[in-house]
Amino acid sequence: MDNVQTNDLQAMGRAAKAAAATLAQLPDPDKQRALNVMADAVIAATDTILAANQQDLDGATIDPRFLDRLRLTPARVQDMAAGLRQVAQLPDPTAQIDRGWVTEDGLTITQRRVPLGVVAMIYEARPNVTVDAAGLTFKSGNAVILRGGKEALHSNQALATTLRHALTSIDLPADAVQLITDPSHALATELMHLNQYVDVLIPRGGAGLINRVVQTATVPVIETGAGNCHIYVDDAADLEMARKIVINAKVQRPSVCNAAEKLLINASVADAYLPVLAADLRAHGVELRGDDRARAIVPDMVAATAEDWDTEYNDLIMAVKVVDDVDAAIAHINAHNTKHSEVIITNNLAHSRRFQDLVDAACVYVNASTRFTDGFKFGFGAEIGISTQKLHARGPMGLDALTTTKYEIVGNGQVRA
Amino acid sequence: MDNVQTNDLQAMGRAAKAAAATLAQLPDPDKQRALNVMADAVIAATDTILAANQQDLDGATIDPRFLDRLRLTPARVQDMAAGLRQVAQLPDPTAQIDRGWVTEDGLTITQRRVPLGVVAMIYEARPNVTVDAAGLTFKSGNAVILRGGKEALHSNQALATTLRHALTSIDLPADAVQLITDPSHALATELMHLNQYVDVLIPRGGAGLINRVVQTATVPVIETGAGNCHIYVDDAADLEMARKIVINAKVQRPSVCNAAEKLLINASVADAYLPVLAADLRAHGVELRGDDRARAIVPDMVAATAEDWDTEYNDLIMAVKVVDDVDAAIAHINAHNTKHSEVIITNNLAHSRRFQDLVDAACVYVNASTRFTDGFKFGFGAEIGISTQKLHARGPMGLDALTTTKYEIVGNGQVRA
Known part of the structure; x- marks a missing residue:
C-alpha cells in the first residue's frame, strides 16, 4: 500500500x-x-x-x-x-x-x-x-x-x-x-x-x-514565534487612541505571539492616565503588575519582578512601567524584547521616527495594534509563521x-x- | 587604553x-x-x-x-x-x-x-x-x-x-x-x-x-565554501570551447572553491575527445582519475574510488566519468555535488535548459567556467563568501x-x- x-x-x-x-x-x-x-x-x-x-x-x-x-x-x-x-x-x-x-x-x-x-x-x-x-x-x-x-x-x-x-x-x-x-x-x-x-x-x-x-x-x-511585545504610550499620544490599541493588543486574543505583554507609559501622562487605563484593562480581566513608579500611581498592582520584563505571558497579564521619555522606552524594549512587534502611540513625528529607527524588532508600529503582525493582515495570503x-x-x-x-x-x- | x-x-x-x-x-x-x-x-x-x-x-x-x-x-x-x-x-x-x-x-x-x-x-x-x-x-x-x-x-x-x-x-x-x-x-x-x-x-x-x-x-x-564542482561536456558541445573552459576551471587556480573537480563527458564524444582533453590536462600538470568507461578510453588513468566523487581536491586532480546523456550527468551531479557551481558545455538549447532547471546548485552555468562564481565577477563589488x-x-x-x-x-x- x-x-x-x-x-x-x-x-x-x-x-x-x-x-x-x-x-x-x-x-x-x-x-x-x-x-x-x-x-x-x-x-x-x-x-x-x-x-x-x-x-x-x-x-x-x-x-x-x-x-x-x-x-x-x-x-x-x-x-x-x-x-x-x-x-x-x-x-x-x-x-x-x-x-x-x-x-x-x-x-x-x-x-x-x-x-x-x-x-x-x-x-x-x-x-x-x-x-x-x-x-x-x-x-x-x-x-x-x-x-x-x-x-x-x-x-x-x-x-x-x-x-x-x-x-x-x-x-x-x-x-x-x-x-x-x-x-x-x-x-x-x-x-x-x-x-x-x-x-x-x-x-x-x-x-x-x-x-x-x-x-x-x-x-x-x-x-518563530516568541513575542514579548511592548506598547509605549508617549507624552504626545492621543490617549483615547492609546486606550483602544492597548486593550485590543492585550485582550483580543491574549494567547498568541503578537499580543502585547508590556505597557510603557510616559511619566508626564502617567499620573492622570494610568489609573483610567488600568481600570479599563482590569474591567477586561487583565492582571496588572507594575514597577515602583506605576505602583505609586496605581497602588494595588502586584509588583513586577525582574523576570516579568522578559516573560511572554500568553495570558491576561500585563506588566506596566513608567518611563521618562521615548529613549528610555527604546532602551527598555531593546534590552527585553524578543524582536517581534513593538508599538509607539504618539502624534510627535520626531518621536515616531526615533522609535522606528532605533527599536530592534521585526515589526515596529506607530499608532496601531501589535495584533496586525500576521501574514494574512499583511496581505501575504498565507502565513508559515512569524520569524523572530x-x-x-x-x-x-x-x-x-x-x-x-x-x-x-x-x-x-x-x-x- | x-x-x-x-x-x-x-x-x-x-x-x-x-x-x-x-x-x-x-x-x-x-x-x-x-x-x-x-x-x-x-x-x-x-x-x-x-x-x-x-x-x-x-x-x-x-x-x-x-x-x-x-x-x-x-x-x-x-x-x-x-x-x-x-x-x-x-x-x-x-x-x-x-x-x-x-x-x-x-x-x-x-x-x-x-x-x-x-x-x-x-x-x-x-x-x-x-x-x-x-x-x-x-x-x-x-x-x-x-x-x-x-x-x-x-x-x-x-x-x-x-x-x-x-x-x-x-x-x-x-x-x-x-x-x-x-x-x-x-x-x-x-x-x-x-x-x-x-x-x-x-x-x-x-x-x-x-x-x-x-x-x-x-x-x-x-x-560557505565547499565546492565539488562539475563540468559536463555534452554531445552537442563545441569541443574547442569545452577544452578551454575545462582547462581554465581546473588549472587557473586549483586551490579555490570555484575550481572544477569533476569532468563528466558524454559517451558519444568521449572516444575521440577524451584522449585529447586528457593529454591537455596532463600537460597542465593535472592528475586524472577515471571511472571504468573513462579508463577504457584512456587506460593509464588511476581508477577513481567511490570517495573521489564526493571529494573537493583543491588541487591539480580531476576525476573523469563517462555518462550517456544529460540526464545521467544531472543525476550524478545532484547525488554528489556541494550545491556550489555546475557547468554544461552544449549548443543544444533543450539540454541547456534541462540542465539549468534540474541541477540543484547556487550557480548553474552554460558555456562558461566555474571560476566566475565570485562576488567581484558577478559585479557585487565585494564578496563576504560564497553561500552553499x-x-x-x-x-x-x-x-x-x-x-x-x-x-x-x-x-x-x-x-x-
Whole structure:
C-alpha cells in the first residue's frame, strides 16, 4: 500500500528529496489541482479524521487550556480544506525571476526563485498545522517532513494518510507529505540533524519547543514565534487612541505571539492616565503588575519582578512601567524584547521616527495594534509563521519564505583571466 | 587604553551590541570616512603589521602550502588598505527601502533594509580576512567579532589593534571590531553559542572548519565554501570551447572553491575527445582519475574510488566519468555535488535548459567556467563568501547578505477586529 510509511529518517529524507525534485518541476495549474484534490479528500475523510481526533482527546493528559487546540470539529475540518483551496489560488512563489544582468565579462546572469527542497516542521498539539504546512510547502514546490506532538498523533496520522492518498490518486508522489509517527524525542532529535536532506526546519509552538530546536538542530532553522511585545504610550499620544490599541493588543486574543505583554507609559501622562487605563484593562480581566513608579500611581498592582520584563505571558497579564521619555522606552524594549512587534502611540513625528529607527524588532508600529503582525493582515495570503530571527526572513512569512534562488548563467565560452 | 580587549565573550557580545547600535545609525558619508581612516591607519602601521606577521611565520608549524596564505608583504598590506577604500565607495546596502504598500486595514507598511547587528567570523590562517571582514561588516552597519586561526594570531592582533585605534581616533566605537585573542577551541565553541548577541556566524575556511561550525553552532550560520564542482561536456558541445573552459576551471587556480573537480563527458564524444582533453590536462600538470568507461578510453588513468566523487581536491586532480546523456550527468551531479557551481558545455538549447532547471546548485552555468562564481565577477563589488546553503543568501554574497529588513508600520489607531 502506498501509504505505508517508515520511521527510518534516512529513508524518509531520500524519499522527500525525490518527491521534491518532482514538485520543483510541477507547473502551477497542476499544483492548484492537487491542492483542491487534497481539500476534497479531507472533506471526504471527515468521519475518519474526527474519530482519530476523538482517540487523541480521550487519551489526552495535557493542560485543559490546550485541549481546545487539539480538538477538531466538522467546522474545523472544513476550515482546513478551505485553507488548502485558498493556498491553491495564491500566486506560485517559484514562478518568478528576481533579477538579471549582463556582467563585464558578457555573462548573462538571471536569479530565479526556486523551492527550498525539503522543509521539516516540528510542532505541538494543533492538528491543523499538519494540513496548513502540507499545503504551504506543496504550493511552494517543497516536500515536507512533519513531526507533530504526540498528543495529536492519531489526528495527524489520519490527516497525513488522507493527503498522501490524494496525491497518489493523481499520480503525484505521496512522499511530498511525510509524517513521523514515532513520537519519541530521539527521532525528533535525529530530524534536527538530518543535514543531508533537510533544507530548513521550522519549529511551531511554545518557547520551550523553539529553544530546544535552536539549541539542538544542526540543520538551518527559522526561529518563530516568541513575542514579548511592548506598547509605549508617549507624552504626545492621543490617549483615547492609546486606550483602544492597548486593550485590543492585550485582550483580543491574549494567547498568541503578537499580543502585547508590556505597557510603557510616559511619566508626564502617567499620573492622570494610568489609573483610567488600568481600570479599563482590569474591567477586561487583565492582571496588572507594575514597577515602583506605576505602583505609586496605581497602588494595588502586584509588583513586577525582574523576570516579568522578559516573560511572554500568553495570558491576561500585563506588566506596566513608567518611563521618562521615548529613549528610555527604546532602551527598555531593546534590552527585553524578543524582536517581534513593538508599538509607539504618539502624534510627535520626531518621536515616531526615533522609535522606528532605533527599536530592534521585526515589526515596529506607530499608532496601531501589535495584533496586525500576521501574514494574512499583511496581505501575504498565507502565513508559515512569524520569524523572530534576522536571517532569510523576518516578521510574518508568506510563501516566499519557503523559496530560495538559483543563479543561472549563460556564456559563450568565457574563461577567467 | 581604549584598545584593551577582553576575552570574556559575554562582555564582548554586549560591547558589540552597543557598537552595532551606533553603526546602524551612522550616515554613509561617515562610514566612508571611517573606512578611509582605517585604510590610512593600516598603511601607517605597515612595519608593525609585518613584524607581527614575521612572528607568526617564525612560529608556524603548518603545511608549507598554507604559509603563503599566512604571509604578509608590503604589497599585501597595501592591498588590504585598498580593499577598505574600495568598500568605502560601494553603495550603502542599508540605505534602501525594499518595498512598501497599504494594507486593507489602511496601515502603511514599508520594508526597510537594516544591518544584521553583530556578525561573527571564524576563519583560518589568512590575516587579510581580518581586514576584509572588518571593512565589509562596518560598511553594512554591523559590529564584528573575529576569531582567526592561531597561526595568524600576532598578525590579526596587529591588524585589529590598528583598526580599533583608527575608529577611536574619529570618535567611533572601537568595539565595532573585536578580535578574540585566546585561540583555544573552548572560546570558539562559546562564540558559536553566543545566541544572545550574535546575529550570524560566517565560517571561512576548509571543509573541516565549516563542518565543525555547522555541527556545533546554535547561532544562525551561513555555510560557505565547499565546492565539488562539475563540468559536463555534452554531445552537442563545441569541443574547442569545452577544452578551454575545462582547462581554465581546473588549472587557473586549483586551490579555490570555484575550481572544477569533476569532468563528466558524454559517451558519444568521449572516444575521440577524451584522449585529447586528457593529454591537455596532463600537460597542465593535472592528475586524472577515471571511472571504468573513462579508463577504457584512456587506460593509464588511476581508477577513481567511490570517495573521489564526493571529494573537493583543491588541487591539480580531476576525476573523469563517462555518462550517456544529460540526464545521467544531472543525476550524478545532484547525488554528489556541494550545491556550489555546475557547468554544461552544449549548443543544444533543450539540454541547456534541462540542465539549468534540474541541477540543484547556487550557480548553474552554460558555456562558461566555474571560476566566475565570485562576488567581484558577478559585479557585487565585494564578496563576504560564497553561500552553499539555501537560507538567506545563496551563491556569491555581497554586502546585501550582511543585512536584514525591518517592517515599519504606520497607522492611525487601527485595532484588530
